[in-house]
Amino acid sequence: MSDIFSDFRSLGLGDLSGADLYAEPERPQVKQAPPVVKEMIPVGEKDLLFDKSYDCPVCGQKFKNKTIRTGKNRLIRIERDLRQVYTPVDQVKYDVVACPNCGYAALTRYFDSPTRMQVEGVRKNICVNYRPQTWGEEYYTYEDARLRFQLALANAIAKMSKSSEKAYICLKTAFVLRGERDALDPAEPGYEEVKKQNEAMEMEYIEQAYDGFVQARLKETYPMCGMDEPTTDYLLAALAFEVGKLDVASKMVSTVLASRSASSHIKDKTRDLKDEIIEAVKKSAGK
Ligand SMILES: [Zn+2]
Structure with missing residues (x-):
């Protein structure tokens, strides 16, 4: 179907790609990953982060993820689709919690609360195939962030999440792509091409987010994703x-x-x- 599943294979999760995001996961279909260009990381990003400890509800192991220190990052504007733009650190990059041990990952707000059935779904569809990843030592690059969001999306499919959760992951992935575009260096070779691909990819995620929220509005109750x-x-x-x-x-x-x-x-x-x-x-x- 679409490019939004493009990084599943590098995570060892190619089998979850393709299919309708809001239906059962089925046929594998993976396209090329988007190209990577050098990104500008704000000076001092690592100083605004700390290692937060988690207990994985799927494999039971303890692990650490990078998290933003609250109060040090400043909200400068809220865009039309409610993307919150912070300075100096693009906060959305840190909004997925991912267990490096078993591959369970979710948006921060959903991480701690999978049902027993969902844990089974993750074990069966994610853990058995998952290739361990190493994320940034000091901070997460946009490429790290994109992979972590792909992992969260794969998990949401595996645990048959509600449409709103999947739509929210797609929306936030679109925000990651938008942030990445702002961080691209226009002096880099291939900038225009990469920018164009990034915009096209963002639009795919926005379309998926729209479809998901339309479905969620028909079937789910409020608050939805905290809204x-x-x-x-x-x-x-x-x-x-x-x-x-x-x-x-x-x-x-x-x-x-x-x-x-x-x-x-x-x-x-x-x-x-x-x-x-x-x-x-x-x-x-x-x-
Ligand atoms: Zn785990």
Whole structure:
């Protein structure tokens, strides 16, 4: 199906690739991994990190992962699709917890709580095939982060996670790719090509995130991935806008603006998005 599974094979998990992300894992299909160009890592990234200890709920081993020291990284803006941009460290790179021993990995918020059935799914589909990885000694590069998110996605498929969890992994992977693009050095050879591939890959993840949240909205209850209903509806509007579904975006915007429980922050974001939709509609009508 898509390039979003491209790194499964290097993790030893090629069999989980392909298939519909929101259905059962089936046919293997792996495409080439995206090229890697030198990235600019902010000075002092390692100083904002520490090794946090975890007990793996799947294999029982103790291990350590890099984590951001809270309070030292500064939020500078929140983008249309709720990507939080921090300086100096792109925090989303550290949002997957991965056991180096057995390959179990999940977004931080889901790591500790797999059900017994899910643990079985991970053992059967991940642990038996997993090739141990070494992640950054001092910090995680964007390549490390992409692989860790791929591992989290493979685990989400193996443990038959809810659509919202898979959609959230896809959304955050899109954020990793966006951060990676910002960190690319324009002076590097092949910059334009890599940037283009990165953008295309990001769009695939945004599309997957959109599809997943559409399904989640029909089947699941709130809070969803820590978001209340108006926030989820706003996010869906933003993703619909980004994938070019202006009618859906517009409908969701009206829903949020009519909501009594939406926060003023979300209403403000929604009004901004409404302006963007109006502009886009005008533009497409003028073509
Ligand atoms: Zn483990």
